[in-house]
Amino acid sequence: MSRKKSADTYAQPSLFDEPISLSDKDIKAQIEHLRAELHRHNRNYYVLNAPEISDQEFDAMMRELQELERANPQYFDPNSPTQRVGSDLGSGGFPTVRHERPMLSLGNTYNRAEVTEFYERIKDGLDGEPFQICCELKFDGLSISLLYEEGRLIRAVTRGDGVQGDDVTANVRTIRSVPLVLNSSDKVVNPWPARFEIRGEVLMPWDSFNNLNAERAEAEEPLFANPRNAASGSLKTKDSSVVAHRGLDAYLYFLLGSDIPTESHYQNMQTAKSWGFKVSEHTRLASSVDEIFEFIDYWDEARHRLPFAIDGIVLKVDSIAQQQKLGYTAKSPRWAIAYKYKAERARTRLLSVSYQVGRTGAVTPVANMEPVDLAGTVVRRASLHNEDIILGLDLRQGDYVYVEKAGEIIPQIVGVDKSARIESLKPAIEFPDHCPACGHELVRVEGEAAHYCPNEAGCPPQIKGKIEHFISRDAMNIGSLGPETVDDYYERGLIHNAADLYMLRLEDLAGTDLSREVSARKILAAIEQSKQASLDRVIFALGIRFVGKVVARLLSQHYHSLDALRTASQEDLGEVEGVGNIIAESVVRWFSDPDNLQFLERLRSFGVRMEEENQTVLSEKLKDKSIVISGTFQKHSREEYKNLIFLHGGKNASSISNKTSFILAGENMGPSKLEKAQKLGIPLMNEDEFLQLIETNT
């Protein structure tokens, strides 16, 4: 979906359109205006699916707000739309918060007879009063409790043990469909209570899940078994800037509080929808048990077409008064029940487990099984992920196992049919302690489940894997070389790493065999052509851990050259939007390895691009200058100044240090920066002086 174009929605003039000086009051008003507009457009896009403006217009407004907030920290608001990008929580865990009302779970059934029994129990409990049942999807994610005061998100807490959960507010703020500030246009018609709690489910839609797992497979990180685990793992990530990129969504299904709008649960949820919450449109009121079964049967089939996973349906008595009359048991409400669908799973026999070594050295166990049909495809292999999974399943060779499929990624073994286990079966499957490919002793990093072979320079599948990654389509795109050819060249001793590709000669590839000459020439031409690959491709091709395509692009846009990236500090890297601590650390580690630096130098000597394309530098006036930008400007935006610094050969640094050459200071420069600059004796330059400096012809 793309935001639609519209001319007049963003009619308020931009601060940077004309060089006027704004009073503090004007700035505050402009900040508030931009926040309200961005909240509204966010809702149009993520909740209503009906964007009014283009992505570019949205981004422009967001950038303007970011600049204003950065320059005017006194107006900080945790619920500002800019805060959805996330921040790092640090090393501590999440604070524990006690729920004001316990978060109960639901009684489960897989059985239609029990649905009828539930219906009869309600009928009896209500002494023959008429009642309706609200039929809802049972979202397969993790439940969340959101607290709002005066229409603003105050706190988000996971279910935890039902009595207390983790405060994950910073992470939940990054979920675009969760309103940070409620929709004010509906306040008059449907006023929201001054304080209320709303509960729902945080989930990861299939698209996000498949993308995430594909990225993780590419980076040889452990895959998530299903969207629920992925959603839960994401929400509990300490760095909310990582969460912001995970594509989570949230559906709300339960409103609590002393003065909620109506007597009907269904109506309350519709009202909540008008306040800006995402509420499922697939909810129906049923007046008979037959209507309930119609809903169950319809979704048993139609659920496969939903963009997210559901694992059943939830039935709730609609009237709040009747809910109260029916009450609760110690564990769950008497007025609601969950009917669960049976997962699509198959039973087959485990023949053996093999171990694959990837380009990062990660060792992945793979189960080889007797072929079995599962949801229309024949399954032979399943990922076992890591040693903990094998131990958890208590897996033995020859066991009968259950397999399930989640998304497009390979199937998983979810259980063992222990009743079919034969006494004489071999003992438990044991993870090897040496690399199956090169024999080097394996290591298991503390806190990680995966085993690694540390023999980076001498383990063939790692070497070949790195070369394959280097030539792959999203990296250097050397199309005419495939994994088999790489394998062949490696075995023949022609290449030991990707840089060797640039030394290949026609006679190496074709020898005296004329029939191979045509394809050999094609390969050499493709290798030559790859020297022109854009900087982001080159960065991606290096195979730095956690640097996928997207991050590589961010790094290339920010640093413009491999030299600038190589010398960036961890702190500096961490400030690039979309780059968290883990990535920053991994980049610094990669560039601190002498072997990698040598590899880079060889690539450079062969003529591989190390700088951004078409970025002809305008002058060298700012050569060797490290410049910090602070405050707001009249003539150019901050991004434009960053670019000007780059185009004149300088470096833009994010924080002041004794290496800073000068500060490009706009209005309202932050007091702490000013103090630091004075303390270190760093000169300030205003924008006119700066523009003059780069414009003079000397």
Ligand code: IVH
């Ligand atoms: S209502 C007291 N509605 O299922 C009633 N729960 O097995 C509270 N769930 O913990 C829950 N979709 O995480 C409700 N439409 C829905 C739901 C739903 C998914 C989850 C929720 C709950 C679990 C209970």
